Amino acid sequence: MxxxxxxxxxxxxxxxxxxxxxxxxxxxxxxxxxxxxxxxxxxRLGELIGSNSTLPVTISSVRVLGATHTRRGFLERIFNPILSINKSEPYTLNEAIAEIASSADKLDRFGIFKSPISVYIDKPDQTDPNTTPTDLAVFLSAHERGKYTIKTGTEAGHAEGSAYLNVILRNIFGGAEALNANASLGTRTRSAYSAFFDTPILSNPNFNFEIGGLANTTLKSFASHEELLKGGSARFRYTTPSRRHKHELTYQGLWRQITGLAENASPTVRADAGDSFKSSITHTWTRDTRDLPLLPTRGSLLRTVSELAGIGPLKGDVAFGKLELDTQTAVPVQLYSTRTGEYWDSGISLTAGLRAGLLYPLSSGYPGSSDSKPQHSRLNDRFQLGGPTDVRGFRLSGLGPRDGPDAVGGDVYAAGGASILFPFPRVGKDTPLRFQAFVNGGRLLALKDVRSDVEKEKDGEGGMSSRAVAQSVRSTVQELRNELPSCAAGVGVVYAHPVARFELNFSLPLVVRRGEEGRKGLTFGVGISFL
Incomplete structure (x- = not known):
């Protein structure tokens, strides 16, 4: 008790x-x-805007608070166009709000302020005789990001490990300029150094100009050599206002050297050893509507890369035209619920992709000149195919022409793949972790020399005639469609990190041609592009 x-x-x-x-x-x-x-x-706010959406208003002033290191002239180019003094007709309230939001978004896209940027709209001081009852004063509260960022770390991928240092200097001259410098040391990429300066044009985030240089040394064990690159580039970028289309126009001048040949290097690799200089112009067009580029569940990608090297004023000692096409589609799988009678998002998605490329040898110098003929493509410029995030189930550069132990690359290729991705049980569809089942394949071919003995004797050692090159390209493209591609299937785990996509797969080669290197078993890969 x-x-x-x-x-x-x-x-x-x-x-x-x-x-x-x-x-x-x-x-x-x-x-x-x-x-x-x-x-x-x-x-009440919605009703107020709705009931007054067509009332005329004027934007009398715009103030950006917190932009202590950003040039006034840079900000004026962004916000002056929306001031009513620069407009021939007054805004409606809806139009004014839309213009303010658009300008705030433009400021946010430069990446020099922390997101989000807060916007406040108020009436100016009514005691000021210069104001009118329709005036609006706009205030943007923005907090500048740090002037610099330094990152160090290590990376691991298939047959490669590296340590890196990345330094970014922001808003250097107060106009959203940036300097990005990188240095890394690794097992396959022995050393890599680069520095690029980027600046928007006329305070517009849709227009950017970049200039810089690089120097790196890469071990290419699949072809028994090391490649040294030194050079620079200038790049102009344009993004359409809808942000659905991106264009890049790049000039690049690179000194390349194939060196460090292994003792058993093939005659093909030894023939291309030494120095070459590539001077080229490249245009890249991208249309990307995918929701998540590294783990898409819906949307599509279409990218074309066109490169022209060594002709006309470009000079250099290699001349070719190069075209690549990359396309991908992702579709979500919705399941039907008998309990609710509705379809629901299961987190399952189907992804399919297709890539193709063509390298077309050209005569160096100006078109029509008789002092040069198209040469065979060099090892530096040919396509390579195969790898843990490329055509899975094959070793790195395991597809295509070989000379002894070396993968010597090809001039024409096509590759495709399809995957179905499932969310892990008890983990959920909102995480970046997926289980995948895939099938993929491709073919990589060197240009076929279709000349007769008489034509070869006529052309001599200076290269092929333009007519012979055209016939060779046509014959090789036809050969690409004649037989089954090398292919593999498998299952694996995918993790989409914000920086890269990680894959751990078990692959089983289904079709492997003589000389190609399939890989049965587990493979680990890291990349930002995938089939």
């Missing part, structure tokens, strides 16, 4: 519980009241 003291203790505890319940109840009532008031304010 409980004592009197115990009874009092129990009563006190009951009182505390009642008090706690009362407090919790009052807190819930207060929160509900605040939420209700907030909803009413939002409704």
């Amino acid at each position: 409980a004592s009197t003291g115990d009874d009092e203790s129990i009563v006190e505890k009951l009182k505390q519980k009642v008090d706690t319940r009362d407090i919790q109840k009052r807190e819930q009532e207060i929160n509900a009241r605040i939420h209700s008031q907030y909803e009413k304010q939002q409704e």
Whole structure:
């Protein structure tokens, strides 16, 4: 039996519980009241804008708060166009809000301010004789990001490990300029150094200019050599206002050297050893509507890369035209619920992709000149195919022409693949982790020399005639369609990190041609592009 003291203790505890319940109840009532008031304010604001959406207003001033290191002239180019003094007709309230939001978004896209940028609209001081009843004053609260970022770390991929240092200097001259410098040391990419300066044009995030240089040394064990690159590039970028289309126009001058040949290097690799200089112009067009580029569940990608090297004023000692096409489509799989009678998002998605490329040898110098003929393509410029995030189930550069132990690349290729991705049980569809089943394949071919002995003797050692090159390209493209592609199937795990896509797969080669290197078993890959 409980004592009197115990009874009092129990009563006190009951009182505390009642008090706690009362407090919790009052807190819930207060929160509900605040939420209700907030909803009413939002409704009132919506009604106010809706009922006055066509009323004429004028934007009298725009102030950016917190932009201490950003040039005034840079900001004026962004916001001056929306000031009513620069407009021939007054805004409606809806139009003014849309213009303010568009300019704030443009400022955010430069990447020099922390997101989000807060926007406030207020009436100016009515005692100011220069104001009118229709004036609006706009304030943007922006917090500048740090002037620099330094990152160090290590990376691991298939048959490669590296350590890197990345330094980014932002808003260098107060106009969203940036300097990006990188240095890395690794097992396959022995050393890589680059520095690129990027600046927007006329305070417009849709127009960018970049200039810089690089120097790197890469071990290409699949072809028994090392490649040294040194050079520079200038790049102009344009993004359409809808941001659905991106264009890049790049000039690149690169000194390349094939060196460090292995003892068993093939005659093909030895023939291309030494120095070459490539001077080229490249245009890249991209249309990307995928929701997540590294783990898409819906949308499509279409990219073309066109490169022209060594002709006309470009000079250099290699001349060719190069075209690549990359396309991908992702479709979500919706399942039907018999309980609700509706379709629901299962997190399952289907992804299919197709890539193709053609390298066309050209005569160096100006068109029509008789002092040069198209040469065979060099090892530096040919396509390579196969790898853990490329055509899975094959070793790195495991598809295509070989000379002894070396993968010497090809001039024409086509590759495709399809995957179905499932969310992990108990993990959920909102995580970047997926289980995948895939099938992929491709073919990589060198240009076929279709000349007769008489034509070869006529052309001599200076290269093929333009007519012979055209016939060779046509014959090789036809050969690409004649037989089954090398292909493989498998299952694996995919993790989409914000920086790269990680894959751990078990692959089983199904069709492997003589000389090609399939890979049965587990493979690990890291990349930003995939089939």
